[in-house]
Amino acid sequence: MCTLITNATLLDTDPEPRAVEGDLLIEDGRIAAVGHGLAADHVVDAGKAIVMPGLVDAHRHVWQSVLRSLDPDSTLGDYLDLVLGRLAPSFTEDDVHAANHWGALDALNSGVTTLYDWSHVPHPEAALDGLVQAGVRAVFAHPDREALARLRPPAHIALALAATGPVYGPVEEAVRDWKAARERRWHLSLHATGTGAVESLHRHGLLGPDVMVVHGNGFTDDAMKTMADAGATATVTPAVEAQMGHGAHETVRFRAHGIATGLGVDTVVTVPGDLFSVMRAALPGTPAAEVLRMATIEGARAIGLDREIGSLTPGKHADLVMIATDGPGMAPVTDPVRAVVGSAGRGDVRAVFVAGRRVETTSARARERAEQVRARLTA
Numbered sequence: 182m183c184t185l186i187t188n189a190t191l192l193d194t195d196p197e198p199r200a201v202e203g204d205l206l207i208e209d210g211r212i213a214a215v216g217h218g219l220a221a222d223h224v225v226d227a228g229k230a231i232v233m234p235g236l237v238d239a240h241r242h243v244w245q246s247v248l249r250s251l252d253p254d255s256t257l258g259d260y261l262d263l264v265l266g267r268l269a270p271s272f273t274e275d276d277v278h279a280a281n282h283w284g285a286l287d288a289l290n291s292g293v294t295t296l297y298d299w300s301h302v303p304h305p306e307a308a309l310d311g312l313v314q315a316g317v318r319a320v321f322a323h324p325d326r327e328a329l330a331r332l333r334p335p336a337h338i339a340l341a342l343a344a345t346g347p348v349y350g351p352v353e354e355a356v357r358d359w360k361a362a363r364e365r366r367w368h369l370s371l372h373a374t375g376t377g378a379v380e381s382l383h384r385h386g387l388l389g390p391d392v393m394v395v396h397g398n399g400f401t402d403d404a405m406k407t408m409a410d411a412g413a414t415a416t417v418t419p420a421v422e423a424q425m426g427h428g429a430h431e432t433v434r435f436r437a438h439g440i441a442t443g444l445g446v447d448t449v450v451t452v453p454g455d456l457f458s459v460m461r462a463a464l465p466g467t468p469a470a471e472v473l474r475m476a477t478i479e480g481a482r483a484i485g486l487d488r489e490i491g492s493l494t495p496g497k498h499a500d501l502v503m504i505a506t507d508g509p510g511m512a513p514v515t516d517p518v519r520a521v522v523g524s525a526g527r528g529d530v531r532a533v534f535v536a537g538r539r540v541e542t543t544s545a546r547a548r549e550r551a552e553q554v555r556a557r558l559t560a
């Protein structure tokens with residue numbers, strides 16, 4: 182089936198963010214062409230809205246959707262103790278499914294079409310099913326190697342190993358994780374700040390283009406150079422890092438070292454689930470156009486999917502977000518790049534497409550289930 186999106190301000194991101202002329206043709210879930218003189222049996226009039234690649238959230242714990250705003254005041258230590266230490270182990274299979282379904286809808290509702298779900302909660306099958314039910318594209322990361330190996334995700338969901346070592350576990354465990362991941366071509370990602378992690382990975386020969394380091398606050402220039410030389414990538418979560426005391430985010434330094442750097446919400450326990458506010462948090466010191474790249478094509482590169490998503494390049498999946506330009510928080514729009522990075526919010530998202538198909542971005546039933554889980558967990 183062919184769909185033509187007309188009357189849009191098309192905003193591409195590669196090689197640099199800019200408005201492009203014409204209409205956008207979708208065929209079999211992929212972008213077939215961008216330009217003039219295109220035709221299709223099904224036409225979508227965008228009503229002058231901005232149509233751009235769907236946003237890429239390169240690091241989020243989707244299961245925490247049911248813990249939204251539980252504690253915006255918590256430090257990293259408080260969060261580790263309460264959320265991971267006490268609440269995570271009490272999630273049932275059904276809780277995890279409800280939480281991941283609701284969390285994926287939260288992402289889609291704010292224009293995020295691809296999620297890197299770092300799922301450190303039991304019941305990975307239920308978590309994966311929640312993502313599938315919502316219809317979001319994803320990289321699903323879990324720390325349990327055996328459980329991960331048993332999963333059979335659909336084609337639009339890739340698997341990854343959510344590594345605990347060498348920061349939250351022994352380096353020997355990291356070595357076993359890396360061996361398993363590379364045998365099965367899983368992506369790898371780990372949380373790290375300060376010194377020691379990159380140095381340890383490098384000593385054990387583990388760094389590579391399939392490894393994404395999350396946060397990186399306080400990394401030395403040597404560690405960043407080591408990452409760059411190995412082709413490793415980074416994701417920063419500037420809103421959470423500012424709120425929870427990780428220290429200044431390292432967007433400018435990572436990118437100065439030539440490291441592909443994505444953006445992540447991380448946790449809605451403390452910050453909102455939309456990537457627009459994360460873009461704003463990343464903005465100081467980085468031009469708006471570069472921040473938009475981080476939220477799209479560069480984020481896609483950070484998670485290993487830049488050949489598939491992140492720009493309007495024909496052949497890529499038609500993962501798109503339509504952003505209205507006539508709202509009181511958006512108009513008047515003269516430069517779509519600056520408007521999206523500077524002013525767009527969740528309320529401006531008019532439609533979201535994954536693989537060319539318009540997806541629902543909320544559900545009363547999913548909300549009720551999320552509310553029930555929250556009530557029980559925090560009773």
Ligand SMILES: [Zn+2]
Pocket residue numbers: 240242299372395447448
């Ligand atoms: Zn995290």
